Amino acid sequence: MKVVPGGGTAMSGPVLRKLQGFGRLDDADAAALAMLEAGTRPVPAGADLICEGDRPEGMIAVIEGFACRYRLRENGARQIMAYLVPGDICDFDSSVLNRIDHAVGTLSNCRVARVAPEAGRDLRSRPALARSLRTAALVDEAILREWIMNLGRRSAVERLAHLFCELLVRLRAVGLTFGNSYDLPITQLDLADTTGMTSVHVNRSLGELKRAGLIERTGRRLTLCDLPRLMDMAEFRPNYLHRERPEAA
Amino acid sequence: MKVVPGGGTAMSGPVLRKLQGFGRLDDADAAALAMLEAGTRPVPAGADLICEGDRPEGMIAVIEGFACRYRLRENGARQIMAYLVPGDICDFDSSVLNRIDHAVGTLSNCRVARVAPEAGRDLRSRPALARSLRTAALVDEAILREWIMNLGRRSAVERLAHLFCELLVRLRAVGLTFGNSYDLPITQLDLADTTGMTSVHVNRSLGELKRAGLIERTGRRLTLCDLPRLMDMAEFRPNYLHRERPEAA
DNA sequence: CGGGCCCTTGATCCGGCTCAACATTCGTGG
């Protein structure tokens, strides 16, 4: 098993790792999750995992790569409403709603695990696990609110800066960061559809952040060179992610 | 007990009424909710029900008036991230998160019911009620996503049109509509902070909608004169609200 | 070695912001 930078083993399970950040899990909990992550399959970039109007069934866990929730307008405009990074679970709650109201697709090549409804119920029958899953869902909701703040009241550069800070914390939680940098395997068009802008303007705003010495991008690797200033300009307050030590590497 | 237009009685409980829309509730469920709505107190407009950083405890149900979730930037800019209309419950889930990451305040004069954590657990111990509450929470999340769509990919007039359509459906569910009109007891500034715009531009955009014969506003009463065209221009698809008959009066 | 996709850059345009003045309504106390 390959050792990855953040410590822990590569396939030791981003889901387990993430959920442990929300509360102690015992070996049986871990085993239950490992089971989940066993039946994993690769999905190429740009594929849909769920289409709008589908019936919900079970959960989908992202093990590797970036996916997103999104919706399209009739004119083709896309708005991304959430990122799903390794460890994130997208829970189409069983029997409660009977039609999905948004699509879920991959942004990069991914490995995902589909969890059947019964398996999901098994996981939730373990109290500690249920509690961590619930916390994770509440954090996802907090992220939605923060994105609303981002779109409504921040400028282009601030939106990007805020997004990059958020991703640093989220990826750190699953050991996918290298100091203040991480792989961001998405295009500028994806960033545009996330931040409600144009890819042209994303490009210019990224340039601005680079020129200010706040970020660097080489290939798909993003480095936050001056995290304090970046956080400051975006008014990034990691409290909404509800992690103990968001700044710890 | 005063009879209100939508049918049902005025204080028969917007919460009950809303939750019934998500699934059948028996008399005992109704009684449990009635209990909740008994201990109600008035709150003036512009007051905070919850401040950022507070410890969560229990739930708050809005019985009358409009409240909202919001956050402020350091420069004073406000972004409203959700409306709480009569029947809506804002659930600070007990023991899961230990700090609230956003504020909740009233937009108009309100009547609210605070629900102690134990009382909340009592409600959730009733399966049908628990299920409806869970559905309501999922719908709230879907609304957050739709607002992201609104802010990211719709123009000023479209945002307003979409918001007005959404409120029509939500208020209709609790019997607070009169045909295609309803009371919207909030200011243009509030609308601006909701839609990520300026109150000046809200004013002009409202004027545009009026001139196009799509809406009318007299006092706090808003009328959607040409609902089909309004829905069309905003690409409003009520499916995300997960109600059976969103268009029924 | 060719064809997409993605990134980059320039020129121009426009939706929505800013600033400012004024009108109206509302709540309040006299």
Add this chain to the structure above:
DNA sequence: CCACGAATGTTGAGCCGGATCAAGGGCCCG
């Protein structure tokens, strides 16, 4: 019931952030 002040709504002029349109360059992959 009126008078007042404050909050809200309305309107104009000018500006600016980000969109649009368009062209070219790099790079990956077949």
